Every structure is written in structure tokens, then in C-alpha cells.
Amino acid sequence: MHRFANPTRFLRLANVLLPWLGVAAVLLLGSGLWLGLFRSPADYQQGETVRIMYVHVPAAWVALAGYSTLALSSLAFLVWKHPLADLAARAASPIGAGFTAIALVTGALWGQPMWGTWWVWDARLTSVLVLFFLYVGHMALTNAFDDPERGGRAGAVLALVGVVNLPIIKFSVDWWNTLHQPASVLRMGGSAIDPAMLTPLFVMAGGYFAVFAAALLLRIRALYAERRLRQLRLSLPDA
Amino acid sequence: MSEFFAMGDYAAFVWPSYAVAFGVMAGLLAWAWWSARHGEAEVERLRAAGLDPRREAGRGGTP
Numbered sequence: 390m391h392r393f394a395n396p397t398r399f400l401r402l403a404n405v406l407l408p409w410l411g412v413a414a415v416l417l418l419g420s421g422l423w424l425g426l427f428r429s430p431a432d433y434q435q436g437e438t439v440r441i442m443y444v445h446v447p448a449a450w451v452a453l454a455g456y457s458t459l460a461l462s463s464l465a466f467l468v469w470k471h472p473l474a475d476l477a478a479r480a481a482s483p484i485g486a487g488f489t490a491i492a493l494v495t496g497a498l499w500g501q502p503m504w505g506t507w508w509v510w511d512a513r514l515t516s517v518l519v520l521f522f523l524y525v526g527h528m529a530l531t532n533a534f535d536d537p538e539r540g541g542r543a544g545a546v547l548a549l550v551g552v553v554n555l556p557i558i559k560f561s562v563d564w565w566n567t568l569h570q571p572a573s574v575l576r577m578g579g580s581a582i583d584p585a586m587l588t589p590l591f592v593m594a595g596g597y598f599a600v601f602a603a604a605l606l607l608r609i610r611a612l613y614a615e616r617r618l619r620q621l622r623l624s625l626p627d628a
Numbered sequence: 629m630s631e632f633f634a635m636g637d638y639a640a641f642v643w644p645s646y647a648v649a650f651g652v653m654a655g656l657l658a659w660a661w662w663s664a665r666h667g668e669a670e671v672e673r674l675r676a677a678g679l680d681p682r683r684e685a686g687r688g689g690t691p
Binding site: 418422426431436437438440441444445448483484487488490491494495498499501502597600603604605607608610611612613614615617618621622 | 632635636638641642644645646648649650652653655656657660661663664666667668670671674675
């Protein structure tokens with residue numbers, strides 16, 4: 390881990406990874422679309438709306454993984470005070486918010502035909518909405534200070550407090566009554582979903598994760614450049 | 629083919645879902661890519677103008 394805390398080394402690694410992530414994203418999302426729209430059956434209960442699952446569930450997975458990225462980076466920043474960990478946390482929140490927004494909107498578009506409502510204030514939906522606000526709050530808080538160090542620390546504390554929301558999201562469908570269906574992929578006793586639907590779901594999820602990773606690396610590069618610009622401008626004689 | 633696009637009469641829900649998912653992901657990637665390119669170009673521009681703090685420090689007493 391610490392080896393990649395060196396910005397130059399990290400940027401070199403990022404530039405090696407980025408083209409591969411791009412290729413993986415195009416291939417996986419392309420075949421995910423093909424499998425999901427043409428090669429998988431309609432559901433016996435949900436009909437064609439089940440195809441919304443292929444864009445909805447991976448977004449929710451990435452939303453959770455994105456928050457883990459944010460929380461781990463925040464922890465690393467608080468413990469080791471390494472600026473690159475701060476940049477990773479700052480890069481993760483808007484991207485995580487984007488994927489959470491996908492999960493919320495596609496969930497509403499799936500809820501209306503299947504449940505008869507766009508939205509209910511039940512545990513799963515509400516806790517994912519809280520996740521979205523945690524991301525947005527992190528973005529606002531980290532940028533609310535003139536001193537980026539203080540902003541980074543405040544954001545890191547918020548991100549770590551928000552970790553309590555992750556198990557709530559995961560187990561919300563077991564702990565409370567909800568319209569949302571229970572865990573069906575990652576559950577004890579194996580998946581409840583037919584392989585014909587599970588394959589496109591996993592392929593699409595792979596594509597989503599490639600997009601997340603590529604956007605994250607690009608944003609870290611952008612934020613690192615912003616830091617350098619700040620240093621350059623501060624070093625100007627008339628600054 | 630029109631049967632495919634009708635999505636069993638759920639076209640109004642299936643296609644917007646796909647549009648939102650791919651639209652947001654494309655937007656995120658485009659923004660991330662553009663901001664990285666823009667920021668790095670700006671750093672290069674200032675460095676080329678001789679404003680690199682590392683070089684500044686090294687220049688010390690030279691006229």
C-alpha cells in the first residue's frame with residue numbers, strides 16, 4: 390500500500406491501468422447489454438421489467454463499494470496523513486454519488502410498474518437515499534474550508550461516521566418490512582437467480598466497476614493537478 | 629423488432645433506466661477525463677512559464 394502512496398509512482402500506475410480499464414469497460418458493458426437485452430429471458434412474474442435489474446443492481450453494488458473506497462481512504466488519511474489518501478477520498482464521493490443516483494432513479498423506474506409506486510419511505514430506499522446525502526455532504530464539507538488539510542480531515546471524520554449506514558443498507562431488507570426484495574445474489578445457501586440472468590448481471594457489474602475505477606483514477610489525477618496548481622500559484626512572488 | 633422496443637409494454641420504464649445508467653456513467657467519465665486533462669495542461673503551462681516551485685527554489689542566487 391505504502392509503495393503507491395508516492396504520487397509519481399501512483400500516477401505512473403494509474404496511466405498503465407487506465408487504458409485497460411477503458412477496454413474492459415467497453416467490452417463488459419457491450420456484452421452486458423447484449424446478454425441482458427437479447428440473450429436473457431423475461432421474468433415469469435416481472436416480465437420485461439426484470440431487465441432493469443441489469444442496470445440497477447450493479448449501480449447499487451458500486452454505490453456501496455464506492456463508499457468503502459471513501460471510508461478506507463479517509464481512514465488512511467487520518468492515520469497516515471498522506472495527501473494522496475485525501476485526494477482518493479475527494480475523488481470517490483462525487484463518483485459514488487453518481488452511481489447512487491443511478492440506483493435510486495432506476496429503482497424508481499422499476500418500482501412504479503412492479504410495486505405501483507415510484508418511492509416508499511422504507512428502510513432500504515431511505516438508507517440508500519441517506520448514502521446519497523452522505524456523499525453529497527462529504528463533497529460539501531471537504532470544500533468548505535480554505536485550508537484543504539482541515540477540509541480533508543473534517544470530510545474523513547464524516548465519511549467514517551457514515552460507515553454505520555453500510556450494514557444498515559445491506560441488512561435493511563432482513564431487519565424491516567419492505568417492498569424491496571430480499572438479498573437474492575449474495576445470500577446463504579447460494580443465489581436465488583437463474584444463471585441466464587446471473588451472467589448478464591455479473592458481466593454488467595464488471596463493466597460498472599471498470600467505469601468506477603477509471604473515473605476514480607482520472608479524478609485523482611485531476612485533484613493532484615489542482616493541488617500542484619495551488620502550490621504553483623502560492624509560489625508566485627505577487628501571490 | 630418493434631416488439632423488442634416495446635419491452636412487453638414496459639418500454640417507458642426499461643429504456644429510461646438504461647438511458648439514465650449509461651448517461652450518468654458517460655457523464656462521470658467525461659467530466660473526470662476533462663478535468664484531469666485540463667488540470668494537467670494548466671500545470672504544464674505554468675511550469676513552461678518557469679513557475680515551478682522546485683525550480684524556483686533551485687535557482688537561488690543565479691542572476
